Amino acid sequence: MSAIVLQTQHLTKRYGKLTAVKDLTLEIYEGEVFGFLGPNGAGKTTSINLMCGLLEPDSGQVLVRGKPIHNGDAENRSRVGVCPQNIVLWERLTCFEQLQFMGQMYGLSARQAGQNSRRLLEELDLVEKSGQLARTLSGGMQRRLNVAMALVHDPEIVVLDEPEAGLDPQSRVKVREYIQSLARRKTVILTTHNMDEAERVADRIAIIDHGELLVLDTPECLKRRLGEGDVVEIRLLNGHADPAGVKEAACRALSAISQDVQYDPAGGLLRVRALNAVGRLSGLVESLAEAGLQPGEVQVRANTLEDVFIQLTGRRLRE
Numbered sequence: 513m514s515a516i517v518l519q520t521q522h523l524t525k526r527y528g529k530l531t532a533v534k535d536l537t538l539e540i541y542e543g544e545v546f547g548f549l550g551p552n553g554a555g556k557t558t559s560i561n562l563m564c565g566l567l568e569p570d571s572g573q574v575l576v577r578g579k580p581i582h583n584g585d586a587e588n589r590s591r592v593g594v595c596p597q598n599i600v601l602w603e604r605l606t607c608f609e610q611l612q613f614m615g616q617m618y619g620l621s622a623r624q625a626g627q628n629s630r631r632l633l634e635e636l637d638l639v640e641k642s643g644q645l646a647r648t649l650s651g652g653m654q655r656r657l658n659v660a661m662a663l664v665h666d667p668e669i670v671v672l673d674e675p676e677a678g679l680d681p682q683s684r685v686k687v688r689e690y691i692q693s694l695a696r697r698k699t700v701i702l703t704t705h706n707m708d709e710a711e712r713v714a715d716r717i718a719i720i721d722h723g724e725l726l727v728l729d730t731p732e733c734l735k736r737r738l739g740e741g742d743v744v745e746i747r748l749l750n751g752h753a754d755p756a757g758v759k760e761a762a763c764r765a766l767s768a769i770s771q772d773v774q775y776d777p778a779g780g781l782l783r784v785r786a787l788n789a790v791g792r793l794s795g796l797v798e799s800l801a802e803a804g805l806q807p808g809e810v811q812v813r814a815n816t817l818e819d820v821f822i823q824l825t826g827r828r829l830r831e
Contacts, residue, residue, distance in 0.1 A: 514541040516578075517699045518563060518592075518669055523572035525558055525723075532558040534723040536572070540669075545691065545700045547714030547731075549707075551825050555723035556703050557597070560671055563701070565589040576669070590618050593667035597674040597703075599654045600661075603647035607638055607657055610646055611664045618665035625664065632660040636690060652683030659687065663698075670694065671701045676709060688713060707818040717817070721825045735815040738823060741770075742789035743813050744796060746782040749806040758782075758805065765803035769796055 516539045523536040533555045540546045550556045561567040563574050565581040565588070574581045581588050602610060608629055615625025633639050636656045641649060646657060655675065662670055672691065676684045691713050694700050704710050710717060711731045718728040727734060748758065755777035762782055763773045769792055772785035782800075786792055789812050797807045 514543055516540070517542040517576065518701075519575040519578075520559075520563065521572050521575065523559070523562055523569050523574065525562060525567065526570050532723050533562065533569075536720070536723070536725055538718055538725060538728055540699060540701065542668075542699055543696045544715040545695050545702060545713050547710040547717035548701055548703045548720070549705075549710060549717060549821065550720040554721045554825070556720065557673065558723075559720065560594075560673060560701070560703060564592050564594050564671060566594075590665060591668045593662035593665065593670045595659050595662035595670070595672045595675055597677060599651075599658050601646040601654060601657065603645065605646060606643050607633060607646055607649070608642045610657060611660055614661045615664040620665055628664050628666060629660075632663060635693075636660050637686065652679050655679055655683065656687060656690075659690065667698070669699045669701065671703075673703045674705070675702070676704065676706060707816065707821060711817040719821060719824055726824050727820075731817055734820045735817065738815050738820050741772075741785045741787040743815065743819070744784045744786060744789050744793065745811045745813070746784070746797070746800070747808040747810075748780045748782055748800075749808045750804075761803045761805060762800065765799040765805070766796060769799065 518540040520536050520538050523533055524531065525533040536559060548556060548559070558567065562569050565574070568582060576588050576591050579588050602613070605613060611629035611632060612622065612625045615628055616622060620628070633642050636659065638653060638656060638660070641653060646654065649657065655678070659672065659675060662672070675687050675691065679687060688709060691700060691702065702710065702714060714731060716728065716730055717734060719726045755775065758777070759773070759775040762775060766773055766784060770784050770786040774783040776783070784796065786796070793810065793812065797810065800807050
């Protein structure tokens with residue numbers, strides 16, 4: 513097993529009566545891409561700021577390579593590079609100047625900072641914009657420049673907070689491929705609301721809500737926890753009149769096929785989890801029709817990370 517590069521021990525942070533992070537304990541291994549997920553207000557940003565040494569916990573501690581990280585420990589904090597969710601740039605500096613200045617702030621010589629800057633501009637397809645003012649770049653280019661700024665001092669750990677936010681498809685693919693290229697060379701901590709992105713790139717995933725860690729495992733293991741079988745989604749044409757009656761009738765009609773039947777009255781969508789769903793599809797549709805329900809569009813799919821996320825954190829919208 514790889515060495516533990518970052519560890520949180522009973523980490524807790526309060527703001528008045530609100531406990532933003534509660535007893536967070538986890539270990540992140542060298543060279544992995546670690547997905548850190550949660551709904552809005554779950555405590556992700558506070559947790560990340562604690563891990564980076566930007567906030568002091570009320571209790572507990574963060575260890576990087578076994579040593580505590582805190583505001584006064586510049587050497588240990590420099591092991592971590594952070595790309596924040598909100599783009600942070602100096603508008604009157606060129607792309608190259610941004611990177612070189614950031615590298616020197618971390619203690620690199622001008623020569624080393626310049627070498628690292630040129631390499632990162634090339635890796636992130638920004639060479640042609642090297643001498644251009646950062647404020648004139650597109651949003652996607654600014655996001656890629658922010659990623660480069662988090663890496664210019666060559667940290668062991670890089671924290672990417674919503675790195676694909678606001679990107680067009682081409683920039684999103686570029687950033688995703690770059691994150692994958694960092695794996696094994698560096699430890700990557702990734703926060704995102706894009707479940708597909710997390711499932712594609714993360715080795716392990718932690719899901720938190722209300723400041724507490726709910727689960728931590730590989731994407732495949734998390735999906736298996738949700739239940740065996742495929743998910744059949746059926747749009748009911750007459751499902752809006754009596755939602756409670758519809759679900760009761762569907763559960764009764766499908767009791768021999770599946771005990772996992774869910775109904776979303778807002779969209780008239782019936783979700784059924786069943787083994788060998790494709791082979792049993794015709795029987796499933798016939799059973800619903802015999803119960804007086806009118807199946808419309810039917811889709812069959814495997815479990816997704818989004819299914820796990822919604823089951824754990826609920827469907828209620830967060831502000």
